[in-house]
Amino acid sequence: MSRARRASLGGASPKRAPRRLDEAEAVRLFSRAFATSRGRGVELGIGDDAAVLAIGGERLVWTVDAQVEGTHFERAWLGLDAIGFRAFQAAASDLAAMGATPLAALSALTLPRGFSGAELARLSAGQAEAARACRCPIVGGNVARGPLLTLTTTLLGTAKKPLMRSGARPGDEVWLVGEVGLSAAGLALLMTGRTGARAASTRRALSAFRRPRALLTEGARLAGIAHAAIDVSDGLALDTSRMAQASGCRLVLEEAALTQVLTPELLKLAESVGRSALDLALTGGEDFALVATGTARQRPAFARRIGRCERGRGGVWERADGRTARLTGGFDHFAR
Numbered sequence: 001m002s003r004a005r006r007a008s009l010g011g012a013s014p015k016r017a018p019r020r021l022d023e024a025e026a027v028r029l030f031s032r033a034f035a036t037s038r039g040r041g042v043e044l045g046i047g048d049d050a051a052v053l054a055i056g057g058e059r060l061v062w063t064v065d066a067q068v069e070g071t072h073f074e075r076a077w078l079g080l081d082a083i084g085f086r087a088f089q090a091a092a093s094d095l096a097a098m099g100a101t102p103l104a105a106l107s108a109l110t111l112p113r114g115f116s117g118a119e120l121a122r123l124s125a126g127q128a129e130a131a132r133a134c135r136c137p138i139v140g141g142n143v144a145r146g147p148l149l150t151l152t153t154t155l156l157g158t159a160k161k162p163l164m165r166s167g168a169r170p171g172d173e174v175w176l177v178g179e180v181g182l183s184a185a186g187l188a189l190l191m192t193g194r195t196g197a198r199a200a201s202t203r204r205a206l207s208a209f210r211r212p213r214a215l216l217t218e219g220a221r222l223a224g225i226a227h228a229a230i231d232v233s234d235g236l237a238l239d240t241s242r243m244a245q246a247s248g249c250r251l252v253l254e255e256a257a258l259t260q261v262l263t264p265e266l267l268k269l270a271e272s273v274g275r276s277a278l279d280l281a282l283t284g285g286e287d288f289a290l291v292a293t294g295t296a297r298q299r300p301a302f303a304r305r306i307g308r309c310e311r312g313r314g315g316v317w318e319r320a321d322g323r324t325a326r327l328t329g330g331f332d333h334f335a336r
Contacts, residue, residue: 050094052162061100061157065091069112069149077190080119082210084126084151090233091153092134092214093288097231098164099223100157102136102216107153110146127151134216159223163292167228168247172293174307175226176258177218180236181266181277182208184284188273201265212288218302219290225300226292235285238330240307241315243291250312251293253282253327255320261304282317283329 041054050063067073067087075083088105095102107127111120131138136155186209189202214231222229230243236253244251255278262277270277293309307318315327 050098050100050157050162052098052159059159059162060103061095061098061159061162062154063091063094063098063157064152064154065094066150066152074190075149077187078210079126080122081126081129083149084123084128085130085211086126086209087151088127088130088134088153089212089214089288090286091155092130092136092216093212093231093233095155095157096214096216096219096288097229097290098157098159098162099219099226099229100159100162101220102134102155102157104139105131105136105153105155107138107141107151109141109143109152110148110150111143112147112149113145115149123151127153134214161223163219163223163226163229164246165228165230165243166246166248167226168243168249168251168293168309169227170249170309170311171295172227172309173296173299173305174240174251174253174309175292175294175299175303176236176261176289176306177222177292177303178215178232178287178289179208179263179266180232180287180289181270181281181284182263183212183286183288184209184275184280185266185269185273186210187284187286188275188280189269192273194272199268201268204263204265205269209286212286214288215290221300221302222290222292222294225298226294229290229292232287232289232291233285235283235330236287236289236291237282237315237317237327238285240291241327243293244313244315247293247309248313250310250314250316251307252310252316252318252324253307254318257304258282258306259320261306279329282327285330 050061053060053062067090069075073083092102127138182205186205189205228243228247230239232239240251240253258281262281266277266280270280316324317327318324
């Protein structure tokens, strides 16, 4: 019996549900769609922390980042100045991962109905504070009306030799620059309403979430030393796996090494928010720390070894007893 005949008798096979679009698939679709739009001077396009353009002998590093209410922040948890500050720093962290120095920024805002002039002034003050901290003037942008508060920040920077996430090599160490896990701990405190404690660990965690700082100085110092780098925006496990995939090698994060570099504040807070310190460090995200690879001989004093690069594929978690598992977890914008 033909397939058409079976269908007419009600015996057709059910349609297969479409595969859920995740962030990695979205990037692949964009890469294919825009493959023919690569212009003259484009050294690096879609797939890294930022694009690289070679213009007149100079390398320009260009990135854009969106912060959306309900996805990246809740106004009940953050003052408008903090929302503006962290949105700018999130974009600046992409330049840090490329070893670039900020040059100028554009800010596009979508403001919900009823958003007042006083509220816009507080939001802009936070953006301006972050721009001063990054030595990166905001030179223009756009304002539009929309259902949710959204901040889209475009940053342009310069770099003599941009770092890329695709340069890791077997034999490299994996380095951590900055701290991981505290931002996630701060978010957990905000979600449970436990923000009144005066303990130093609580204040540090809340500050890590509300006012993160892009590691621009450290990123610039990594350029020329590290072989690859990526910023930790979606979780150490996920971002390390992305660098492994881009580099075509196996990056192993070692439990014994990572445990040694977790902050006392994180260790103290983890139990109180109902998560392990390692889980917060591996899957929390929005730390805006940097993960880089390079030789032991070249490792700078501000970087801590947390793993190794070897032949193979993907990101791997090596437990203290030597057992290994694939690195999993982290923030996927399309999973919500």
